[in-house]
Amino acid sequence: MSLAERLQGKEILPGSELYDEIHVNKADNERLVLELNQGYHAPDEVRRRVSEITNSKIDASVxxxxxxxTDYGKHIKMGKDVFINQNVMFVDLGGIVIEDNVLIGPFVRLITVNHIVDPAKRRGLNVAAVTVKKNAWLGANVTVLPGVKIGENSIVAADSTVTKDVPANTIVxxxxxxxxxxIKEE
Known part of the structure; x- marks a missing residue:
């Protein structure tokens, strides 16, 4: 079971061993992301560096x-033929799965982390995974909140905020x- 799966439904409180471990990993990731975003890199080099950040293979079709x-990096999984436009932000501690043939527009934010509502624990974290199913399209400047699943073939219009699951074959x-x-197939 991955760390992202183990974190689901748990409060992660400051000062805990887990909280400290997460922040050490986050700091290591910041260096890799900064190096990736400095200067031009050929597509193969971008995929290689993102593979290092995510600790998973990025297919040559991506x-x-x-x-x-990305703030954490290690909890992102991508399928084949994925397109990610500029300035996309993955807040991925809770886990992000992007299936095959997904299109992600510029300035999209996929968020898997939330702070705890109780003011006494507000600096603590809750996480919930985000899944983008096959052939979905997220328009420019979309925000997807923790725990949301974007259904197969669905479209999220530009500037939308997704707070609940999106059924397959719909436009929201x-x-x-x-x-x-x-969406009806022709």
Whole structure:
């Protein structure tokens, strides 16, 4: 079981061994992300460096436009034929899965971390995974909040904030995102 899976549903409080471990890993990742985003890198080099950041293989069919941002890095998994545009932010401590043929527009934010509501524990963290299913498209400047699944073939319109699961074959828009249309194959 991965660390991301073990963290699901738990409060991660400051001063705990786990909290400290997370922040050590986060600091190591910041160096790798900074190095990735300095200067031009050929596509193969970008994939190699993102593989190092995520500690997972990035398929040769994946296209990642720089700059690429992640706060933790080790909990991102990508399928094949994924396109990630510029300035996408992965807050991935809770785990992010991007399946095959996904399109992610510029300035998208995939967020898997939330702070605890109780004021006495506010600096603590809760995490919940984000999943983007096959052939989904996230438009520019979309925010996906913790625990959300974006359904297969769905579209999230630009500037939307997704707070709940998106069913397959639908278009959602707005803040919070709501279904505006079903997608029917022709």
């Amino acid at each position: 296209v990642i436009s720089l700059p690429f941002y 828009a707005g803040t919070p995102a709501r279904i505006i249309k079903e």
